[in-house]
Amino acid sequence: LTRKRAIFTPIDDNLVKMYVCGPTVYDHPHIGNARSVVVYDILYRILIKLFGANHVIYVRNITDIDDKIINKAVEDGLSIAELTKKTTEYFHQDMDYLGCLRPNFEPKATDHVEDMIDIINLLLANGAAYKAADHVYFDVTKAIDYAVLSGQSFDELLDSVRIETSEGKKNPGDFVLWKPAKIEEDASAKFNSPFGIGRPGWHIECSAMSHRFLGETFDIHGGGVDLVFPHHTNEIAQSHCAFKGSEYAKTWVHNGFLTVNHEKMSKSLGNFTTVKDLINKGIRGDIARLFLLGNHYRKPLDYNDKAISDAGQMITYWYRAIESVEIKIIYDESQITDEFMSALLEDMNTHKAIKIINDYAKKIYLSTSEDIKIQYSSKLVNCARFIGLMNVSCKEWFYSQVNLDKVEQLISERALAKESKNWLLADSIRNELFDNGILIEDKADGSTTWKKKA
Incomplete structure (x- = not known):
């Protein structure tokens, strides 16, 4: 949380724990999403080399319930489970194409709603959360050094994003831990809880899943720079207040944006x-x-x-x-x-x-x-x-991407064209091969060799 580079020393020399915020699976991932996965794949490989494969735990979550997913499922005429199963497969296929190793654990948010409810109950018991208008909110005034990760003041943070106003909120920056279900929403988007039927907010997901797999304090937390605020800032705040005395994540790593025309x-x-x-x-x-x-x-x-x-x-x-x-x-x-x-x-x-x-x-x-x-x-x-x-x-x-039979066929046709002195056809075949990435070379003994263009 110093916002400075530092020498990495694991909490436990025998086990390095890393958590990375994963995808929200509602569609095909774009290459900006992929950059984050590739970056932390490199970090995972480095940690394995330094500490050994059996001494590194890498957790990357999957968010399989949120507004975008609910809306996309309605748009496509699918259940939420059908959509997220399909889009999770898209994600895995794309990351395999990019050569990324799979994490040790890949928890889905919907499998850990009970863990989220447990943390919300802790926050209510500790006075860091409150109920209002069928919601449960986190009270940001209860967090010590709320803005420390961003390096900005509290007011600067609130000015940097659109803050939703809502009935019953004590402070503009308070964020949702639990939200009530809407009548029109699919049944699979609704979960029972002591606070009413609804679903968890976004930020509580990662606190719950990291706690489940890595404990109260772990070594490294990664994600895109766009997650510094509000997501990671809110993770820190709620985790500190739920688990008194915990450091949550010791080291934070954020990758930059992928841009188009900057x-x-x-x-x-x-x-x-x-x-x-x-x-x-x-x-x-x-x-x-x-x-x-x-x-x-x-x-x-x-x-x-x-x-x-x-x-x-x-x-x-x-x-x-x-x-x-x-x-x-x-x-x-x-x-x-x-x-x-x-x-x-x-x-x-x-x-x-x-x-x-x-x-x-x-x-x-x-x-x-x-x-x-x-x-x-x-x-x-x-x-x-x-x-x-x-x-x-x-x-x-x-x-591997060359049709070998086709290349050999064209070279044979060109040889026949040369034999019959049909130079126009021979040149046409040479040009066709060149346009398809193949360079040919006629040898002194009359044979022809070829290679793929560099």
């Missing part, structure tokens, strides 16, 4: 591109992942076609560098270099780490020694794999 990508602005859009365009997961890691995680990252193209060219450059010695590469974590890890341990500086990998590729291209090529190819591949890249062979990278 404006935040969001569904409300209509300037978004979904992960599915990238898949449908034939953009490989590694290319999208490399793009998302291309800037420091705390800085904004601007999305455009050129940025995606640049990422594709870079990773193809890496594959082309190692191609001639691929069968001799040493695949072992010992090949992950100190300078590469130092970059990642320097506040997850993936931009610097990627530059180091690219420097290895340059050294391979410049060297005429096979031993040097093998040495740097081994470093390159193992470092790239550590951040979730280059998990396929060169052959698969260059040719």
Whole structure:
């Protein structure tokens, strides 16, 4: 909560606990949502390397009940359960495409409503919450240092967002812990509680699920920078008041926005591109992942076609560098270099780490020694794999999206055209292959070889 970088020391040397705010599953995730998942996937990989896979617990929740979900279910003519089952599958498919590891636990909000009710009861008993007009509200005046995470004053925070006025609220900044059900809402959006039939507010979800899986105090809490206020600020406030003396999360990590023309990508602005859009365009997961890691995680990252193209060219450059010695590469974590890890341990500086990998590729291209090529190819591949890249062979990278039979057929047709001196057809076939990413080379012995364009 100091808003400064600090050396990370776990509460328990034998077990690192991390909680990250996950998706609200009402539609296909856009690539701005994906950036957060990829960023914390890198942090998870770093923690596993430092402490061991059996000594890290990573929890990422799924919000499967809120106004957007209720409205989308009505719009699509589905039950809430049907919609969220489908959209959760979309999310998993998209994150698999991006090469993200699954968390250890992925609790759904609807499975933990009783845990939320328990915390609300604690807050009522501690005098930090109150009932009004069939709602339960958190009283922000009961929180010590309410605005500490944002670094702003209380009044500045309230001025920065739209505060909903509601009958019975004691203070403008008080937020909902429990809201009453609406008559027209689906039965699956209604839960029994001591406060009446309704459903929990957004902020109480993460306090309840993190407490269930990680306890009152844990090491790391992550999410997008847009969650600093109100979501994370309110999580801290209610958790401190529910569990007296708890620190809640020791270290906070927030990733920057993905932008389009330097404006935040969001569904409300209509300037978004979904992960599915990238898949449908034939953009490989590694290319999208490399793009998302291309800037420091705390800085904004601007999305455009050129940025995606640049990422594709870079990773193809890496594959082309190692191609001639691929069968001799040493695949072992010992090949992950100190300078590469130092970059990642320097506040997850993936931009610097990627530059180091690219420097290895340059050294391979410049060297005429096979031993040097093998040495740097081994470093390159193992470092790239550590951040979730280059998990396929060169052959698969260059040719998996190529219809091999079609290429061979066209080359045979071109050979026949040349034999009959139909140069116009031969050139037309060469151009067709080129337009489909295939370069051909006629050898002195009359044979023709081909390769995929870099």
